[in-house]
Amino acid sequence: MPGRAILSAPDQPFDEPWQAQAFALTVALNEAGWLDWPDWAVAFGQARAGEGDYYADWLDTLQRLLAERGVADADTIAALAASWQRAARATPHGQPIELDNDPHRDTRLR
Known part of the structure; x- marks a missing residue:
């Protein structure tokens, strides 16, 4: 078939800049040794058990883990x-x- 292929725009994982920043901060804290993924997965899974917003739950989990670990x-x-x-x-x-x-x-x- 002649012509250009029509591709759909890729899904954007983040709706707002703060969501990308919270995600990047979490990754950076993991890489620096402040958070580990198994603990993160358990805590985030508990937060996601409700009907809350995905990235609001992400941010709440991050804040809670930082407080629990004495980081902030x-x-x-x-x-x-x-x-x-x-x-x-x-x-x-x-x-x-x-x-x-x-x-x-x-x-x-x-």
Whole structure:
């Protein structure tokens, strides 16, 4: 048959940039020895037992495991997440969001 083949666009594994970042962070933490895949699989499987959003469950699992291992406690994670949200609101449209844009940033958090 003459003409071009019509190929469907590949499925995108991530709908939002934060999902790709959470995935990449998890892989990096595994490669650095902070997380191992068998423990991850059990914890993520437990989180997925409900009807939650896949990447919200992914992020919740990551935060829980980091807190359990003493890498970052839940309060620090929550404070840093809030700081990023404030930074996003304070950043002009089209500009990169940087933690330094948070007008109330705790400089001890990074």
